[in-house]
Amino acid sequence: LENMVVESSYDGVPLKEEMTQDFIDDMIERFKTGKLLHKKYVYQIILKVKDIVYNEPTMVETHIQSGKKLTVCGDTHGQYFDLLEIFRLNGYPSATHGYLFNGDFVDRGSWSSEIALLLYAYKWMYPSSFFLNRGNHETDDMNRMYGFEGECKHKYNERVFKIFSESFSALPLATLIGDKYLTLHGGLFSDDKITLDDIRKLNRHNQRQPGQSGLMMEMLWTDPQPQPGRGPSKRGVGLQFGPDVTKRFCEANNLKAIIRSHEVRMDGYEVEHNGHCITVFSAPRYCDSTENKGAYINFDNSYEPEYHQFDAVPHPDIKPMAYANNGMM
Numbered sequence: 001l002e003n004m005v006v007e008s009s010y011d012g013v014p015l016k017e018e019m020t021q022d023f024i025d026d027m028i029e030r031f032k033t034g035k036l037l038h039k040k041y042v043y044q045i046i047l048k049v050k051d052i053v054y055n056e057p058t059m060v061e062t063h064i065q066s067g068k069k070l071t072v073c074g075d076t077h078g079q080y081f082d083l084l085e086i087f088r089l090n091g092y093p094s095a096t097h098g099y100l101f102n103g104d105f106v107d108r109g110s111w112s113s114e115i116a117l118l119l120y121a122y123k124w125m126y127p128s129s130f131f132l133n134r135g136n137h138e139t140d141d142m143n144r145m146y147g148f149e150g151e152c153k154h155k156y157n158e159r160v161f162k163i164f165s166e167s168f169s170a171l172p173l174a175t176l177i178g179d180k181y182l183t184l185h186g187g188l189f190s191d192d193k194i195t196l197d198d199i200r201k202l203n204r205h206n207q208r209q210p211g212q213s214g215l216m217m218e219m220l221w222t223d224p225q226p227q228p229g230r231g232p233s234k235r236g237v238g239l240q241f242g243p244d245v246t247k248r249f250c251e252a253n254n255l256k257a258i259i260r261s262h263e264v265r266m267d268g269y270e271v272e273h274n275g276h277c278i279t280v281f282s283a284p285r286y287c288d289s290t291e292n293k294g295a296y297i298n299f300d301n302s303y304e305p306e307y308h309q310f311d312a313v314p315h316p317d318i319k320p321m322a323y324a325n326n327g328m329m
């Protein structure tokens with residue numbers, strides 16, 4: 001990596017030892033116009049963020065200091081122009097304005113590498129106020145089927161996908177906000193006795209992919225249901241959990257609510273389970289087809305959720321799944 005040379009013909013801002021606002025600003029514009037980053041910088045960003053997130057706990061804990069803000073976003077699914085719309089409406093990430101992206105950054109939408117690299121650049125720039133939870137689409141099986149692997153190979157090369165995959169396996173699985181809100185991509189568990197400590201103690205590094213059972217799979221795959229108790233998942237993996245499951249979990253762990261994503265909501269968000277289960281989804285007009293809004297949630301140190309909805313914005317004429325290989329390899 002060190003001895004890779006960036007040709008003098010490369011027209012982008014250089015990246016040296018540290019991430020800079022200039023590099024990020026230039027990157028945002030390059031991606032808007034269909035340009036790529038130099039592979040040297042792509043490797044550098046992914047490997048740096050893999051190192052940062054690898055050393056974070058499986059459940060990251062953060063508190064919001066007075067005068068600061070934290071915005072929680074859900075699935076973005078490669079919809080780069082809609083991600084920029086969030087920043088345009090709500091403010092770009094900064095030292096006083098943190099963001100938490102709650103999984104499913106990639107797949108489906110055809111600007112997945114742009115989203116992943118921009119989120120990673122911000123994680124490098126603001127490692128203690130910019131947070132990333134792993135989603136079920138930060139996994140090899142989904143990336144093979146739903147476009148991210150094909151997009152990486154088309155725009156960069158196979159090695160870029162491989163190191164993205166390694167970085168996804170290093171991502172935390174949950175982030176606790178102010179000891180009050182547990183954020184995770186999917187939802188709760190088949191076992192009522194699971195506590196925050198069990199999540200803290202989960203060693204995510206000895207299991208790269210979530211598999212078909214266990215705590216990691218359930219955190220990335222489960223969905224809420226209106227009926228009490230537990231039910232079968234419509235997805236063929238995981239389960240559905242009812243309002244009583246959520247109530248017991250929040251009471252046992254002194255939480256106000258869980259904040260999860262993983263499912264489209266027509267309003268971009270939905271407060272369910274008597275307020276103890278919040279779904280936030282940030283990919284408006286999902287896959288250019290569902291007429292859903294996107295949403296994000298702003299918190300300050302009052303820890304009162306402030307819900308914001310937003311609409312999809314125009315994007316260059318590249319369809320969703322443009323680089324998917326329809327499962328053939």
Ligand SMILES: O=C(O)c1nn[nH]c1-c1ccccc1
Binds near residue numbers: 104107137146235262
């Ligand atoms: O791609 C999606 O919509 C999605 N987002 N989270 N999980 C899924 C999904 C899609 C197909 C099959 C199973 C899960």
Ligand SMILES: [Mn+2]
Binds near residue numbers: 061063178179
């Ligand atoms: Mn605390």
Ligand SMILES: [Mn+2]
Binds near residue numbers: 075077104137262263
């Ligand atoms: Mn999703």
Ligand SMILES: [Mn+2]
Binds near residue numbers: 136220261262263
């Ligand atoms: Mn998902």
